Amino acid sequence: MLFNNPFKKDGNWYKGAIHVHTTNSDGRLSPREAIKLYKKYGYDFMVITEHGKIFDYSSLSTPDFLLINGVEYGVGEMTNGISYHIVAIDVPADLKLKNDKSTQSVIDQIRSAGGEAIIAHPYWYGMNLIDLIRLKNYIGIEVFNWGCEGDIGGGRGLSSVHWDGVLSAGHRVFGFAVDDVHYYTYDVAGGWIMVKAPELTKEDIMEAIRKGEFYSSSGPKVLNLEVSEERIRLECDGARFINFVTIPTVGKRLDAEGNKPLTYCEVDVSKDLFFGGKPRGYIRIELENNEGKRCWLNPIFLD
Ligand SMILES: [Zn+2]
Ligand SMILES: [Zn+2]
Incomplete structure (x- = not known):
């Protein structure tokens, strides 16, 4: 990684x-x-x-x-x-x-x-x-x-x-x-x-x-990010969705429920993002707030 x-x-x-x-x-x-x-x-x-x-x-x-x-x-x-x-x-x-x-x-x-x-x-x-x-x-x-x-x-x-x-x-x-x-x-x-x-x-x-x-x-703030081989945790100032983008066919989108923006999320790298397969390529995180403004984190490169 x-x-x-x-x-x-x-x-x-x-x-x-x-x-x-x-x-x-x-x-x-x-x-x-x-x-x-x-x-x-x-x-x-x-x-x-x-x-x-x-x-x-x-x-x-x-x-x-x-x-x-x-x-x-x-x-x-x-x-x-x-x-x-x-x-x-x-x-x-x-x-x-x-x-x-x-x-x-x-x-x-x-x-x-x-x-x-x-x-x-x-x-x-x-x-x-x-x-x-x-x-x-x-x-x-x-x-x-x-x-x-x-x-x-x-x-x-x-x-x-x-x-x-x-x-x-x-x-x-x-x-x-x-x-x-x-x-x-x-x-x-x-x-x-x-x-x-x-x-x-x-x-x-x-x-x-x-x-x-x-x-x-273009608007949102990221407040904290923790990354390990197993888990990723992210805190932000409010998102209507958070995307974990990986190589095609895997990855994950998390949506806020109702009008309450997401301010925290946690994913299991192998289970949630790669569906139990071997993590490869990269993971990058992007999110969008209620005003449609976005934020892009740099890729986590996997071995
Ligand atoms: Zn120019
Ligand atoms: Zn130019």
Whole structure:
């Protein structure tokens, strides 16, 4: 079993927006205005990811609000003829791509430069599983993109099918909820990550992200999680259902009874999730509250 449980780690929870555009590309607010707004929404850190160009925003960091450098590259071509969008986080401001035609090469260069690559909004631009499975070396995908959920032709923010597709193919990747904010109206503060880290520093936040010690949300809070080979226990602030997603044909959905939301659940891994069969692949937990807002925990990878 491979799972770094953030709820068993010392530290604090930090709320982060990791896909943000400002007036330095096609966003409507300046970096300073964007920071002010996200602070108002209770965020602790932000990765500003302009299109195609890395800006060094680290000097805007304060003790209570951290900026990590990022960028969003449009590169290569998916089977539908549209470019891949790769969000890079924690990249040096002076990173110069040598080969910017190959998607895999760009991902590899982001990694070599010390950063992490995230596959942006799979459902929104019609990415299919072939497009996704042929890539490697990325840390995760945007399981939820709030901007794409409300964008023109909307409702294309949720990419859990893509995530389960790559997980079922054996790729060990995390799920990120993001805003991809441009307008700062319908597209702000609707998708974020909660990271457990000792301190609000770039090093601590990035180490936690790399280890998967975070969860993604568009509303609900997870309060505790206990994971062993035999049992999983979860506490949250209220869910109308909790899904335990595994490889196809097994797994479990727990529904609240009547109007009383679920705040606790417990499952027996072999008996409840795998029907007595041998647990394999992965288990991930997602839940939805009464407002239709969701929360996604990172996968527990089984041997
Ligand atoms: Zn994009
Ligand atoms: Zn974007």
